[in-house]
Amino acid sequence: MSEVVHPPESVYNLIPKEEVDKQKPPRYTSKFRPTVVLEQKLSKDAMRTMGPAKVEVPSPDKYLKKHSKEAKLLEQTQCSKGVRNICTVKKPAVPARTDNPPMGIHTKRDFIKTTTVVPMKPQPTCVDTNKGTKQRLENSGLVPKYIKKKDYGEVPEYLLERYEEEQRAQEQYDNFVKEQKEQGAMKHLSDEERRAVLEGLKKNWDKLHHEYQGLSLVTDIPSKKAHKEWLEVAMKQLENDINLFERFKTIYVPN
Structure with missing residues (x-):
């Protein structure tokens, strides 16, 4: 039913009415709000420092020594020249004057005398420019190496085929011209x-x-x-x- 509206001068308006408090709906809150707040808090806490970041302090025993960062050579063995006193392997004693020399042992010098090594010949080269640019003489085109081929001086097969095709085409053209001349003599x-x-x-x-x-x-x-x-x-x-x-x-x- 529709609400009854009384005129302003009605008797019903003299009776005081009870005021009804209107309740507002709850405020909207996103379901992702806790996640956003947590992410923002984590990002802020990561930068919340006083002074430089705390790192592990090196111990006093591990100080930087002189020449510690330079490249080191290979470690010397016990019998190397630098540490002769530490070497434990002893060389054989010097033979006496009366001892007979050992027979049948070939030394390095004897090996060089007995073996005949052929010296390596230099590769022939060709200088191209006045600045000394050079290349192998075989690849320069100055060596006539193609005359040693079996088919040197012979006409290639593809040229022979092309010549035969030209001859056939010329014969057909000559026959055609002859027929045209005979028709219109x-x-x-x-x-x-x-x-x-x-x-x-x-x-x-x-x-x-x-x-x-x-x-x-x-x-x-x-x-x-x-x-x-x-x-x-x-x-x-x-x-x-x-x-x-x-x-x-x-x-x-x-x-």
Whole structure:
């Protein structure tokens, strides 16, 4: 049911009402808060120091001695030259004058005399530059070592194959050109035929020239002008053909 609202001047308003305290909801707290607080506390405690960090103090017995950090040589043995007094191994006594020398023992000097060692020959080199840069003479290209090969001076197989392919291609091209020439062979005109053609050209030129001479002097309409120009072009072409037949005695005509 809806709450009843009384007007301000109502009798019900004279009765004092009890004030009801409204309770606020609990404040929100994150579930990760304890973890964050612990991490922050650990990071702060790590830096919480007074003065330098506490380290182990070296004992007075372990002080830094002189030449202790220098590189040391190999330790000397008991029989070394530096400690002759400590050596316990004694050398054999010097032989007496009357003792016979031992026989059958080869010394180092005798071994050198008996063995013949061949001295090592220096490798032949080639100097490339004026600064002394050198390399082996065998790799420099100055030694003719390729002439010792079995196939030296012979044409390689791939060059022979390429030459044969070129020959076949040239033969096919020559056959094709020959066929084209046979299909469109030229016909040689004899002297009689050339003279007949020349006379026919001259007759045609005379005919066109006679017609050209018969034109009127005034070309006032386009048809007269076009006819005159056509006659001039035709006569010029006939003159060129007549000149060609008169200059050359040998003439070929396509079939």
